[in-house]
Amino acid sequence: MILQELSEAVGVSGKEDAVRKLILNAIDGHADQIRIDPMGSITAVKPGKGKAKNRPRIMLSAHMDEVGFMVTGFDGDGSLHFINIGGIDERILPGLRVKVGESGIPGVIIWTPIHRNRDQNAVKLGSLRIDIGASDKGEVNGKVKLGDRIAFDSQYMEIGATMLRGKAFDDRVGCSLLVDILQGGPYPVDVLAAFTVQEEIGLRGARVAAQALKPDVALALEGTTANDIPNPLAEPDDEDEPNPACRLGDGPVLTVMDRSLIVNPKLLGFLKQTAEKHKIPYQLKTQLGGGTDAGAIHTTTVGVTSGVISVPCRYIHSPTAYLNRDDYANTLKLVQAILKDLTWEGLGRD
Numbered sequence: 633m634i635l636q637e638l639s640e641a642v643g644v645s646g647k648e649d650a651v652r653k654l655i656l657n658a659i660d661g662h663a664d665q666i667r668i669d670p671m672g673s674i675t676a677v678k679p680g681k682g683k684a685k686n687r688p689r690i691m692l693s694a695h696m697d698e699v700g701f702m703v704t705g706f707d708g709d710g711s712l713h714f715i716n717i718g719g720i721d722e723r724i725l726p727g728l729r730v731k732v733g734e735s736g737i738p739g740v741i742i743w744t745p746i747h748r749n750r751d752q753n754a755v756k757l758g759s760l761r762i763d764i765g766a767s768d769k770g771e772v773n774g775k776v777k778l779g780d781r782i783a784f785d786s787q788y789m790e791i792g793a794t795m796l797r798g799k800a801f802d803d804r805v806g807c808s809l810l811v812d813i814l815q816g817g818p819y820p821v822d823v824l825a826a827f828t829v830q831e832e833i834g835l836r837g838a839r840v841a842a843q844a845l846k847p848d849v850a851l852a853l854e855g856t857t858a859n860d861i862p863n864p865l866a867e868p869d870d871e872d873e874p875n876p877a878c879r880l881g882d883g884p885v886l887t888v889m890d891r892s893l894i895v896n897p898k899l900l901g902f903l904k905q906t907a908e909k910h911k912i913p914y915q916l917k918t919q920l921g922g923g924t925d926a927g928a929i930h931t932t933t934v935g936v937t938s939g940v941i942s943v944p945c946r947y948i949h950s951p952t953a954y955l956n957r958d959d960y961a962n963t964l965k966l967v968q969a970i971l972k973d974l975t976w977e978g979l980g981r982d
C-alpha cells in the first residue's frame with residue numbers, strides 16, 4: 633500500500649504531476665500499455681489470463697487530483713489572493729496552513745482581522761488572503777507565480793491499530809487500491825486501469841480515458857463521505873440521529889445512486905452477491921450528494937455499465953481525513969473478488 637506517499641504528494645486538479653510520478657513508478661512492470669494521455673491521466677492494461685474469448689473488459693478508475701486552491705493575485709503587503717479549485721467549504725479556511733507552488737512554500741490563510749470584521753458568519757473566500765511571511769509584493773515576486781496551486785498542509789499518520797489520517801484520501805485511497813490491484817493478479821478479465829485527472833472540477837479526465845479504453849464495464853474506486861459523526865450545527869435539543877451516508881468500519885460502500893449516476897441494477901446485484909459470497913461486509917449509499925468518475929464514464933462510447941465502490945472517509949475536502957484500515961482491506965478484497973467472479977452471465981448479458 634502506498635497510501636502514505638500518495639496522501640503526502642500534492643496534486644491539485646490540473647497539476648497532478650507528483651501523484652502521477654509515484655503511480656508510474658509503482659505500476660511499472662505490473663501492467664502493459666502504460667500511457668499518459670494528452671490530459672495527463674494514466675491508462676494501463678493488465679491482460680486477463682487464460683484463453684477465454686470475449687472476456688469482459690473492466691475499467692477501474694481512480695482520480696489523482698485533489699481539491700485545493702490557485703494563486704490569482706498579490707497585494708502590496710505581500711499577501712496572496714486565491715480561488716478554490718473544487719468544492720471547499722469556506723468556513724473551514726481561516727487559520728489553515730497551506731503549501732504554495734511546486735516548492736511547497738509554507739503559508740497560512742488569514743482573513744480580515746476580527747477588530748475590523750465582527751461578523752463572524754461572513755467568511756467569504758474573496759476576503760481571505762494567504763500570508764507566506766513576505767513583507768511586500770517585491771518579496772513575493774519570483775517565489776510565487778499566478779496560477780500556482782495551493783494545497784492543504786497536513787501530515788499523514790496512523791492512529792491506533794485501525795485508523796489512518798491524512799490529506800486527499802479522496803481519492804488517493806482509490807489510487808492506492810488500484811495500484812495494489814495492478815500489483816496483484818493476474819485476473820481472469822482484462823483490467824483497464826485509469827488514474828484520472830480533473831475529477832474534482834467536473835469528471836473531465838475520466839471521460840477521455842474511457843473513450844480511449846472502450847471498456848464494457850467500469851467501476852470507480854473512491855473515498856466517499858462518511859457522515860457518522862454528530863452534526864456540530866445541530867441545536868442542543870435537536871434529537872435527530874445523524875443520518876449517515878455510510879460509516880467507518882462497516883465495509884466498502886456500494887453506490888445505488890448519486891448526482892452523476894444511477895448504477896445499473898444488474899451490476900449492483902452482482903456486486904452485492906459477490907460481497908455476500910465472499911463474506912465481505914458492505915454498505916449501500918443512496919444519498920444524492922456528489923458524483924464520481926463513473927458518472928462521466930457510463931455515458932461514453934456506446935454506454936458503459938458502471939458502478940462505484942468506495943472506502944468511507946470522514947472529513948473529505950478538508951486538510952485531514954480519517955479512514956479505517958479494515959475498510960481498505962475489505963474494499964481491496966471485494967474488488968479482487970469481483971475481478972475473479974465477473975462474467976457476462978453474472979451481469980445478465982450474453
Ligand SMILES: [Zn+2]
Nearest residue numbers: 802803854855
Ligand atoms: Zn473523489
